[in-house]
Amino acid sequence: MKILLKEISSLVTLVGNNSTPRRGKLMNEIGEIKDGALFFDDKILWVGTTVEADIKLQNGELVPEQIVSLKGRTVFPGFVDSHTHLVFAGDRSGEFAKRISGVSYKQIAKEGGGIISTVSAVRKASEEELFDNASKYLTNAIQHGTVAIEIKSGYGLDTGNEIKMLRVIERLRENYPIYIVPTFLGAHDFPPEYRSNPDGYVELICNEMIPRVSEMNLAKYCDCFVDDGYYTLQQAEKIFKTAMQYGLKVRVHADELADVGAGMLAAKVGAISADHLLFVSEDSLQALSETGTIATLLPGTSYFIRMPYAPAKKILQYSIPIALASDFNPGSCFTENMQIILSLAVVNLGLTCEQAIVASTINGAHALEIADKIGSIEVGKDATFVILDCSSYIEIFYHFGVNHVQSVWVEGKKIA
Ligand code: NIG
Ligand code: FE
Numbered sequence: 001m002k003i004l005l006k007e008i009s010s011l012v013t014l015v016g017n018n019s020t021p022r023r024g025k026l027m028n029e030i031g032e033i034k035d036g037a038l039f040f041d042d043k044i045l046w047v048g049t050t051v052e053a054d055i056k057l058q059n060g061e062l063v064p065e066q067i068v069s070l071k072g073r074t075v076f077p078g079f080v081d082s083h084t085h086l087v088f089a090g091d092r093s094g095e096f097a098k099r100i101s102g103v104s105y106k107q108i109a110k111e112g113g114g115i116i117s118t119v120s121a122v123r124k125a126s127e128e129e130l131f132d133n134a135s136k137y138l139t140n141a142i143q144h145g146t147v148a149i150e151i152k153s154g155y156g157l158d159t160g161n162e163i164k165m166l167r168v169i170e171r172l173r174e175n176y177p178i179y180i181v182p183t184f185l186g187a188h189d190f191p192p193e194y195r196s197n198p199d200g201y202v203e204l205i206c207n208e209m210i211p212r213v214s215e216m217n218l219a220k221y222c223d224c225f226v227d228d229g230y231y232t233l234q235q236a237e238k239i240f241k242t243a244m245q246y247g248l249k250v251r252v253h254a255d256e257l258a259d260v261g262a263g264m265l266a267a268k269v270g271a272i273s274a275d276h277l278l279f280v281s282e283d284s285l286q287a288l289s290e291t292g293t294i295a296t297l298l299p300g301t302s303y304f305i306r307m308p309y310a311p312a313k314k315i316l317q318y319s320i321p322i323a324l325a326s327d328f329n330p331g332s333c334f335t336e337n338m339q340i341i342l343s344l345a346v347v348n349l350g351l352t353c354e355q356a357i358v359a360s361t362i363n364g365a366h367a368l369e370i371a372d373k374i375g376s377i378e379v380g381k382d383a384t385f386v387i388l389d390c391s392s393y394i395e396i397f398y399h400f401g402v403n404h405v406q407s408v409w410v411e412g413k414k415i416a
Contacts (some may be wrong), residue, residue: 001412004039004057004064005075006050009391011036012076013047014362014376021294021321021366028354031376032393038075039064040383042412047377074388074395076357077377078147078408079338080364083251083275083296085185085329086141086151087134087168090121092330105305105332106229106257114331115155115189122155122165130168137328138176141336142416145386145405147178148375150325150368152223154185157201158193159209162186166218177410181368183251184213187224187231187239202235206242214246220369221272225253226262233265240269249369255279256301267291273323273367277310278302289318294367297359298327299344305332312349322351323367324359343400353397383412 013031016022022029037053039046039062046053046062056062095113099105108114122130134151141149151172153165166182173180186209187202194201213219222243226236230253240250249272254262256276263284266274274280274288275296288295295315302309315322326341327333335341338360345356365375374384388396389406396404408416 001066002039002041002045002064003412004037004053004062004067005070006037006053006067008036008038008070008075009072010034010074010393011038011047011377012074012357012393013378014077014358015047015378018362018371018376018378020292021363022358023321024319027316027322027358028352030354030357030393036075038377040412042383044377044379044381044383046379070387072391073406074390074393075377075385076388076393077361077375078384078386079145079360080148080368080375081141081146081326081328081338082150082273082323082364082367083298083325083327084149084151084336085154085327086137086149086336087130087153087165088118088122088155088330089125089130089133090118090330092117095331096334099305116192118155118330119157119189119191123161127164127168130165131171134168134172137336138172141328142176142178142408143405144337144339144403145408146336146338147384147386147408147410148181148365148368148370149178150181150183152183152185153219154188154223157186157189157191159204159212162209163212163216163218166213170218177413177415179368179370179374181221181370182219183221183223184210184219184248185223187236189225189230198235202238205239210242210246210248214248219248221251222248223251223253226260226265227253227256228258228260233261236262236265237269244269251275255284263288266293272369275325276301277315278308280311285315285318285320288320293320294323294363295320296323296325296367297345297349298325298333299349300333300335300341301327303344303348304334309348312351316355321363321366322355322359323363324356325364337403339396339404340400343397346397353394356397357393382410384410
């Protein structure tokens, strides 16, 4: 059906040269049209002002089957949440309570909590249980304005359970209309049975898991947690090289707990995205600035586990493109609400509201290599966008902690 939305108080288009991720000055350009209008079927057919739309209506250039006034509303491309761990089982609320009373994330992991406690729960859970659990969170994400999402495996840590998780992600793709991008994260932690033989587990990842995942076409990317107490640079490089041989591209959990040079490795292997970067060094930033790698910042995690925030201003000075994502997971950031993430990004990372919008829309889409279809409201792209019940995008940041989403549209259809 051809629909014309008009009198949109704030139409945030992100129109511009979107062939590469936005960096530098372009991170502040959101292409806002006040009193905007939008004409679409499953694709965006036309974008302009209400005055222009009225002229086109009169001379028959626009022939909508339905016209809707969106006075007092904001329309934007929807959030692309390019880093989540949305498939899991179990309950780690007790861990949260411990952390609040002063025990650190690292200490909890040492005591058998953390990632490994979710691994035990996932290994016990059926595909059905994992799917039902994930469905609930995915629905929440969509209702809060997410139109595309990356989901990682990484709580199975053996071939069968990693494949089980990736199958669940595949089922989510089949059952939900939004873009869902799967990432293989077998290198999230070392499973208990390989604690004393970490290199043996790296061998298993390279010789068995990656070939199987690739053969079954279950993932687009391969990720690895390169950090103090997790994967070393050498282990990670071996995993990434193998992944690339098998056609998987690379994203990196980099320097989240300490500077181990993971940012530098991300640049070296040509990662699509280097994520977290709380402790990234200037050398790594220099190296990243010379590549196309996107810095994906996850301020929800710093907030939730009370860690420092990534040096966003410095990253901007290096002219590295920034994406913002939730890191949704049961341990280090338990929210699927990107509106909160944006609020944290401006208050605690020091991004401007416009930079946060760019980072969570078009740059997120670049981080998942789907920017030719979504991430901006431009003629020819999917008619995928979100209507907010507020008259300016500033409300997302200013009036925080509530859900501004009125409806979510994917390829011209209202899905929430
Ligand atoms: O991105 N850093 C590694 N992985 C997650 C945490 C996962 C968990 O605690 O379950 C993260 O913060
Ligand atoms: Fe993560």
